[in-house]
Amino acid sequence: VRCGVVLAELALTAKTAKTEKIVSNLNLLKEGFSKLGAGKKFLKTIDELSSSVQTGAKSKDDLLKEMDRLAGIMVPELKKELGDWVVPLVQAGSWLKGANLVSTAIDSEQKYEVATRLLKQPHVIDYFLKYVRREGKNKAPDEVIAQLEKTLLILKDICKKPSFAKEDVLAIKNNTQNVLKFL
Numbered sequence: 001v002r003c004g005v006v007l008a009e010l011a012l013t014a015k016t017a018k019t020e021k022i023v024s025n026l027n028l029l030k031e032g033f034s035k036l037g038a039g040k041k042f043l044k045t046i047d048e049l050s051s052s053v054q055t056g057a058k059s060k061d062d063l064l065k066e067m068d069r070l071a072g073i074m075v076p077e078l079k080k081e082l083g084d085w086v087v088p089l090v091q092a093g094s095w096l097k098g099a100n101l102v103s104t105a106i107d108s109e110q111k112y113e114v115a116t117r118l119l120k121q122p123h124v125i126d127y128f129l130k131y132v133r134r135e136g137k138n139k140a141p142d143e144v145i146a147q148l149e150k151t152l153l154i155l156k157d158i159c160k161k162p163s164f165a166k167e168d169v170l171a172i173k174n175n176t177q178n179v180l181k182f183l
Helices: 002-013 019-036 040-054 060-082 086-109 112-119 122-133 142-159 166-181
Strands: none
Touching (some): 002 060, 002 086, 019 060, 086 122
16 A cells, blocks of 8 residues: 555656755555565666656656556556566555545635546545455454545545535545545
8 A cells, every 4th residue: 555655646746856865765665565565677767767857867757657658567567576466455445645636636626616527436446445344354454444434435425515615625635635634
């Protein structure tokens, strides 16, 4: 899940983050996937990306394009190397961090009129809720699973509304932040 959080932060802040932060996140990503047992080829790709960012060989636009390209090969590679169980957890972390960053940006800019279009994802919530209740129970500490399930249920209720208001954006922001604190 932590790897997914870092992936989302990298993707969503690639153009604005300082080089040091990008490199730090790439190092965290490598460390996380290494602990999960990712293969040397996958880890080497992260090292090469980090090196090219450090030396300035890749612009922030290029980094974003490279991450998009890597995302296309990452899922099948991770399934092959680590097993089917890891992909939903990485996706969950990415989705949580993404929802948190987007809701924070909407609130910061007070652009609540775009919230429904950007944040209303009931099918995603249903997918992760089903996963958490089945396979996910044994993949993370009980405390994390309980907070994640509670947050998903709150978000599911919000998604029943035809449109989101400021208080809905704040609820998404605060509840996703509560889960991220555990990670």
